[in-house]
Amino acid sequence: MKINDHLLVDDFVTQHPTPNRGGKLEPKYLVFHFTAGRSCQSSVDWLSNPKAKASAHLVVGRDGKIVQLAPFNVVAWHAGKSSWNGLVGMNNYSIGIEMDNAGKLTKVGSKYRTWFQGEIPENEVVQAKHKHESDMGFWQAYTDIQIERAEELAILLVDTYHLKDILGHEDIAPKRKNDPGPAFPFAHIHTRAFGTQDHDDDVYKVTIDGLNIRKGPGVEFEAVAAALSLGTEVTLLETRGRWSKVDVNAPNDIEGWVNNKFIIGKA
Numbered sequence: 001m002k003i004n005d006h007l008l009v010d011d012f013v014t015q016h017p018t019p020n021r022g023g024k025l026e027p028k029y030l031v032f033h034f035t036a037g038r039s040c041q042s043s044v045d046w047l048s049n050p051k052a053k054a055s056a057h058l059v060v061g062r063d064g065k066i067v068q069l070a071p072f073n074v075v076a077w078h079a080g081k082s083s084w085n086g087l088v089g090m091n092n093y094s095i096g097i098e099m100d101n102a103g104k105l106t107k108v109g110s111k112y113r114t115w116f117q118g119e120i121p122e123n124e125v126v127q128a129k130h131k132h133e134s135d136m137g138f139w140q141a142y143t144d145i146q147i148e149r150a151e152e153l154a155i156l157l158v159d160t161y162h163l164k165d166i167l168g169h170e171d172i173a174p175k176r177k178n179d180p181g182p183a184f185p186f187a188h189i190h191t192r193a194f195g196t197q198d199h200d201d202d203v204y205k206v207t208i209d210g211l212n213i214r215k216g217p218g219v220e221f222e223a224v225a226a227a228l229s230l231g232t233e234v235t236l237l238e239t240r241g242r243w244s245k246v247d248v249n250a251p252n253d254i255e256g257w258v259n260n261k262f263i264i265g266k267a
């Protein structure tokens, strides 16, 4: 992936200019969203419809395909009423990326329903607590390729535009918004884009039961200890590609490499 004249270039990227755009943008932040939509195409159509009065710079499909609606140096209308760090109206300060994802789900019997009366298969459902809420909820998972793209985009955009931070719509409009939600691996993407921070709060939690911890960054390396159980707390030491070197907090004599898809930042 690369950027030419504020446009993303790669085989899996298409340009679909939206009329829903403002003036010149000098981005300082990157803001992630979920579409809460039916499909990537339906979201692209809506965000290109003048009636929507909404848009974003990119929409990332569940298959990893990316549609660009506005160049990164032009204001897109993704943030609405919002503020961060003394700035008000974050459309004027940020690049907006929409991830195709249905958002929060309602469990009806054994089915998981979207707000638009769609249904999500159980293997795409994660149960998690949103940081603005007190109870656990059900959310559609992001696909692996979507998370990979989000990660690549974050690294590329932070580097190209010297962005100060990566935020969620839920951070800049906390009273109105819950996207991209708890299924989005923020801590991981933040670490990839800005590097590991050198302080004590780089604590992550294991998100599956039986996570292998290995001598090196790859499945070819042998295990250094028994597999880690769900909820084990680890401190992130180093990230290399899809692998992270971690220190297991208890017992604290274990250090090794885990697939970073299965650890999530402790919010």
Ligand SMILES: [Zn+2]
Pocket (backbone or CB within 6 Å): 032, 033, 034, 078, 169, 177, 179
């Ligand atoms: Zn949003």
